Amino acid sequence: MVWGAFCGTVKSDVVFIPGKATLDSALYVQNVMEPQLVPFWHYCCEVHGWVAVMEDGAPGHKEFAKHYRQLNEMEHLPWPAHQQNVKTSPGPPRGIMVPLVLLVHPDPPWSTSLVRFQKVWIRMDRSGPGGPRGPQPPLVDQERSGLLWTMLRHFPDGPTVL
Amino acid sequence: MGPQSSDLNLIEAVWLDMELELGEGWGQIGDIPVLEAALQTVWQGIPGDRLQGLIHSMPQRLQAVIDAEGGPTAY
Numbered sequence: 001m002v003w004g005a006f007c008g009t010v011k012s013d014v015v016f017i018p019g020k021a022t023l024d025s026a027l028y029v030q031n032v033m034e035p036q037l038v039p040f041w042h043y044c045c046e047v048h049g050w051v052a053v054m055e056d057g058a059p060g061h062k063e064f065a066k067h068y069r070q071l072n073e074m075e076h077l078p079w080p081a082h083q084q085n086v087k088t089s090p091g092p093p094r095g096i097m098v099p100l101v102l103l104v105h106p107d108p109p110w111s112t113s114l115v116r117f118q119k120v121w122i123r124m125d126r127s128g129p130g131g132p133r134g135p136q137p138p139l140v141d142q143e144r145s146g147l148l149w150t151m152l153r154h155f156p157d158g159p160t161v162l
Numbered sequence: 163m164g165p166q167s168s169d170l171n172l173i174e175a176v177w178l179d180m181e182l183e184l185g186e187g188w189g190q191i192g193d194i195p196v197l198e199a200a201l202q203t204v205w206q207g208i209p210g211d212r213l214q215g216l217i218h219s220m221p222q223r224l225q226a227v228i229d230a231e232g233g234p235t236a237y
Contacts, residue, residue: 011206
């Protein structure tokens with residue numbers, strides 16, 4: 001199995017995970033989260049001030065999502081409010097767990113997440129369709145890149161052991 | 163269709179790029195080191211412009227999903 005992520009134009013290392021073709025949450029933590037995603041995530045936060053993590057629906061992600069949120073105290077930091085906090089803070093958000101795992105839930109009404117995500121995103125893209133008309137703080141392109149996209153990839157027809 | 167769908171997860175497009183770059187036979191590469199090296203090369207070769215382009219496509223992707231009321235989109 002292979003894992004990779006990018007944030008803006010910066011790519012993570014690509015990670016090869018030995019073993020069976022399926023990845024449970026423990027393997028995900030051991031092979032991806034601790035050695036790769038968290039350091040990469042922190043780096044991206046230093047660069048962008050805040051970073052949301054957008055994972056795909058791989059089983060390892062789903063099962064680990066709860067622990068992931070707890071680990072990062074995400075329940076206490078709704079995105080928009082936190083974004084404001086970060087923007088007004090004088091320096092990098094050291095000591096604050098910045099990222100959110102958003103759009104990773106298969107079960108809750110996805111439209112809620114989508115709408116929330118869209119509001120933030122459109123605010124980040126003032127020229128985008130349906131963008132805000134009222135006064136908005138200017139956002140630089142770099143901030144819009146502050147999403148970290150990550151995905152696990154099975155080898156669909158590839159070797160069974162990798 | 164959920165928010166984790168490929169329509170909204172940009173890295174899906176990156177993986178598709180990689181698959182196209184590796185060719186149809188990539189899944190048949192049985193030599194693991196060779197496969198890893200090939201994936202590594204293709205991954206490193208993804209240009210920043212491509213990633214920026216994907217990021218800039220996000221508002222349109224969201225709008226497409228909304229317009230389709232959660233159904234399939236062109237993405």
